[in-house]
Amino acid sequence: MAQVFRPSANTIAKASIFFLMVLTIAGLCGLDLIHRSPYVRYTHRPKEQPVPFSHKHHVNMGIDCRYCHTTVEESASANIPSTRICMNCHSTIWKDSPMLEPVRESWQTGKSLEWNRVHDLPDFVYFNHSIHINKGIGCVTCHGPVDEMPLVHREKPLFMKWCLECHKAPEKFIRPQEEVFNMDYKEPKNQLELGRKLVKEYHVQNENNRLTDCWICHR
Amino acid sequence: MICLVSGSLLLFGNGCELRKRMYDQPKYEPLEQSDFFGDARSARALVEGTVPRGHLNEDMHLYEGKINGAFADTVPFPITKEVLKRGQNRYNIYCAVCHDRAGYGNGMIVQRGFKRPSSYHIDRLRKEKPGYLYDVINRGFGSMPSYSHQLNPEDRWAVVAYIRALQLSQSATLEDVPKQEREKLLTEKQ
Numbered sequence: 001m002a003q004v005f006r007p008s009a010n011t012i013a014k015a016s017i018f019f020l021m022v023l024t025i026a027g028l029c030g031l032d033l034i035h036r037s038p039y040v041r042y043t044h045r046p047k048e049q050p051v052p053f054s055h056k057h058h059v060n061m062g063i064d065c066r067y068c069h070t071t072v073e074e075s076a077s078a079n080i081p082s083t084r085i086c087m088n089c090h091s092t093i094w095k096d097s098p099m100l101e102p103v104r105e106s107w108q109t110g111k112s113l114e115w116n117r118v119h120d121l122p123d124f125v126y127f128n129h130s131i132h133i134n135k136g137i138g139c140v141t142c143h144g145p146v147d148e149m150p151l152v153h154r155e156k157p158l159f160m161k162w163c164l165e166c167h168k169a170p171e172k173f174i175r176p177q178e179e180v181f182n183m184d185y186k187e188p189k190n191q192l193e194l195g196r197k198l199v200k201e202y203h204v205q206n207e208n209n210r211l212t213d214c215w216i217c218h219r
Numbered sequence: 220m221i222c223l224v225s226g227s228l229l230l231f232g233n234g235c236e237l238r239k240r241m242y243d244q245p246k247y248e249p250l251e252q253s254d255f256f257g258d259a260r261s262a263r264a265l266v267e268g269t270v271p272r273g274h275l276n277e278d279m280h281l282y283e284g285k286i287n288g289a290f291a292d293t294v295p296f297p298i299t300k301e302v303l304k305r306g307q308n309r310y311n312i313y314c315a316v317c318h319d320r321a322g323y324g325n326g327m328i329v330q331r332g333f334k335r336p337s338s339y340h341i342d343r344l345r346k347e348k349p350g351y352l353y354d355v356i357n358r359g360f361g362s363m364p365s366y367s368h369q370l371n372p373e374d375r376w377a378v379v380a381y382i383r384a385l386q387l388s389q390s391a392t393l394e395d396v397p398k399q400e401r402e403k404l405l406t407e408k409q
Contacts, residue, residue: 061316061327061328061331062315062316062327063316063327064311064312066312067312067313067316067369070368070369076249077248077249077250079249079250080250082368084364084368085368085369087364088364089316089328089333091362091364092332092333092334092362093328093331093332093333111258112258112259112260114252114259120248122241122242122243123241123242123243123244123246123248124241124242124244
């Protein structure tokens, strides 16, 4: 009986093992790249909203973040403003604009506007806005330059790695409390020096309470 | 081989499903949409007439700005520097958009077409009692809506105190400046 495999089959078999390995690794790397891609993380893409609300326009008119996000200083959630807050001004200004029709309809019928969340953390992450605000982390640090976004998008990928960048070294990002809501704040040249001082002053962490402990975010 | 592939696929699929369920657990985040309630709100409004424990707001002075039915002529707590600072901070967020930072009523929203409010520096408003100013914040006045949902009672009073400070600041004379500061002010002017 003739041989089924020629001697060259040995080489092919060896090579195919090698290629299979390369292919598997490449495949896994590819999957990881897709997972990290801006497309999957939904960064830099504005989400569709019932009303094309422009943060840029409203912030540049001098309206403070807290005018609408009323609970950001004392609560875990920053609060999505109620229709009532929109109507504080829009009962008079742009009151016939077709763009604002959903707002007026919500005001008249009492039905909530259904805004789509831009920053949605997984449910196994505990996040509290107020502690960050009160310990000198600026809005811009996580949300990016919202004052330049006509339609707001997610600026950061919200990876755990990204959270830890700051939790490992808060002195790199912390700012004086009175600058937290300042959109134009530029970190000073002596940021590290100032940061270390502020971390101490605001009691950001101590030996029993480190920001990198698991329970800080997973509780 | 087939077993191995289908096994790993099953594990992968199962893993994805478990991961999804951990990402979105059967609990509501604040203001999350609900499939259960007819109006789709997970944040439920209180049944009308409900008084949450500790929220029986009996103190008419603190909560309504009134004493025996008339506007109070005092602030219900001592005005310290902290209270004024808090008032300034809240004023600049919630009031300055229309009333402007000095209280003349020429804020950005007014410049964009909102009805111009009275300046705080007219005679009538200088003479009004603090309780009246509180009442305007609490219940609104004319085109101005109530700010009771954006300012809590203590903050409303802090804003009242700050408005009083603004009123003083705009009609102050050199005699109102402490002696040791006076010279500094005069040299700065030159």
